[in-house]
Amino acid sequence: HATACPGPDPAGGHPPAWRGRPQVLRAYDRQGRICGGRLHDGTDPEGVIAELLADPTARELHSRNVVYGCLMFVVRRTTG
Template identity: 70%
Template sequence: MRTSTGYLIQSLPGEVLAEVRRTGRDASGQPPQRRTAEGGEPLRCCLRDAGAGEPLLLFGYAPPLPAGPYREVGPVFAHDGDCPGPDHGPGYPAGWRGRPQVLRAYDRRGRIVGGRLHDGDEPEAVITELLADPAVDRLHSRNVVYGCFMFAVTRR
């Protein structure tokens, strides 16, 4: 998703979700779990919270990083059926404003080179500040409590 601020906010790639559905296996080789949303589960395919009753998949995902010791697999929720992707327009996911997040900064080798906890207010300022460091290649937004990957941020 393009923004006017010099970076891209990237949801779970559709091809990754299609592969999980096609093969019935996640990044760890395990079958995804089918769930019915209780409501509030953060959907990585469309960058919004699920509504109660939506059919979901819960599966292990390896966020975009080069192979190395900082690459990890963690749980993510996505729609169990077709999803058109984010519909909130360019920029930070509107429904996630005000939600505390951790932004982890990675270099081109995929090593952590910094990060920042933010309260969810004015996330663009935090993203811009972290990307101002030339050593930073990308950011991962992470859930504060569970540490789960939420979305990636890369330079345009």
């Protein structure tokens, strides 16, 4: 960032600045291989995150920009 910021909210949750934005959520396994993914419109990101993390092989999700594929943030499984 151009200026200092407090970083991610330690309580977690979907970043408010990305709510309502179309995103690609891509799931990765322990070996770093893609094991799932979904394009969504941003209206229920927690639902899509829960759906992708329901796959026990998914260890983390990358939120990516729809047009350029840039990594925006990572969701990591905290258990299992």
